[in-house]
Amino acid sequence: MKHNFGAGPGILPHEVLKQASEAVIDFNGTGLSLLEISHRSKEFEAVLDEAVLLVKELFGVPEGYSVLFLQGGASTQFALAPYNLLPSTGKAAYLETGVWANKALKEAKFFGEVEIVASSKESNFTYIPKDYTIPADAAYFHITSNNTIYGTQLQEFPKSPIPLVCDMSSDIFSRKVNVADFGLIYAGAQKNMGPAGVTLVIVKDEILGKVDRKIPAMFNYQVQIEGGSMYNTPPCFAIYVSMLTLRWLKAKGGVEVIEQENITKARVLYDEIERNPLFKPVCATEDRSHMNVTFVMENAELEKPFLKLCDERGIVGIKGHRSVGGFRASIYNALPITSVYALIDVMQEFAESNK
Structure with missing residues (x-):
């Protein structure tokens, strides 16, 4: 998948x-x-x-x-x-x-x-x-x-x-x-x-x-x-x-329902970025997007190995834009929260293997 x-x-x-x-x-x-x-x-x-x-x-x-x-x-x-x-x-x-x-x-x-x-x-x-x-x-x-x-x-x-x-x-x-x-x-x-x-x-x-x-x-x-x-x-x-x-x-249920889903998806992903010692956010907290979640690694040398693991686990399209680097997880309306949790699982797996 x-x-x-x-x-x-x-x-x-x-x-x-x-x-x-x-x-x-x-x-x-x-x-x-x-x-x-x-x-x-x-x-x-x-x-x-x-x-x-x-x-x-x-x-x-x-x-x-x-x-x-x-x-x-x-x-x-x-x-x-x-x-x-x-x-x-x-x-x-x-x-x-x-x-x-x-x-x-x-x-x-x-x-x-x-x-x-x-x-x-x-x-x-x-x-x-x-x-x-x-x-x-x-x-x-x-x-x-x-x-x-x-x-x-x-x-x-x-x-x-x-x-x-x-x-x-x-x-x-x-x-x-x-x-x-x-x-x-x-x-x-x-x-x-x-x-x-x-x-x-x-x-x-x-x-x-x-x-x-x-x-x-x-x-x-x-x-x-x-x-x-x-x-x-x-x-x-x-x-x-x-x-x-x-x-x-x-x-x-319309825009009102999808808005709450998007807020939840963004919150759980930002929480993991804040909690996980290998990653850090790049934007001002009050301005963080609910659609495009950007983050980088504390150690840039681990970026390629992390992307390789993402690819192995079916996580697609997460590489950041060339002008920013790092990673970008776009969590648009149609992306289910199960996919967000799949990404979080990979982030935690990678952190566990790179202590």
Whole structure:
């Protein structure tokens, strides 16, 4: 048995994979593969409609917001957000908490002035900045809710006097969120929602249409809203798998239930890291992620032997990002707590043999 701690594309529920594989051969008894049916067919339109409804239900999306399933990953949203929201003579504010936040603000500089209100770059992003002022004259304030590489997470979202834009790629649907506090939420699907290839966008309608530039149709949120996420052929399979994953989440009891499961998984793993003499955490305690648990060895020479033992025990995807080193255990929604205990068993076994 494999225990998949990979950072992304991440683990998906087994029952979702089974249903999706069946749909590749014969989708809903049509005699056709999901991969070859028309995106304009009533069968796929029903999939897209259900996916949108599940997003609204599970996340409590209020009236006045549109839900889109787009392509290009969150990295494309780094540019689309300022393209649609930042006037050419305006300013956007950014909180720099990691590589992805840095890439987002670099893209925004193509469209207008960017102010970095706070950064933890000097500590290699081991904490989330707290004491900063959001400029009221900026078009929006951009944050990254969870930092996969560094293992930090905003445990509370800031109260912003301007539209709050958030990249939630790695913790979407992992905890309760008050969508009404945000102007724009976007997330690549491949951590908690589905496979790579589709990106979820939740946007407050009233913040659109305020820039003075012409925006090409594919990059224009308003055009995509009018087209119902089908201005061009959408990634049908990725949307279908996302819909199945959202069904799975609803059947489990929704975001409230999965949030408690995620808190428990994170707590028992952090407890072992703190207790085990061979390992140590790298992030500020109050900012530790419930999705990506990062840690290192007290003796770096033991890293390779530990990874070898993990491989022998079926622990997959635990090697840390090259910019941080050490280890990273990604414990997304679909990862069962039994896999976390399997990792803990290996950590304890390794400590026992390396006293």
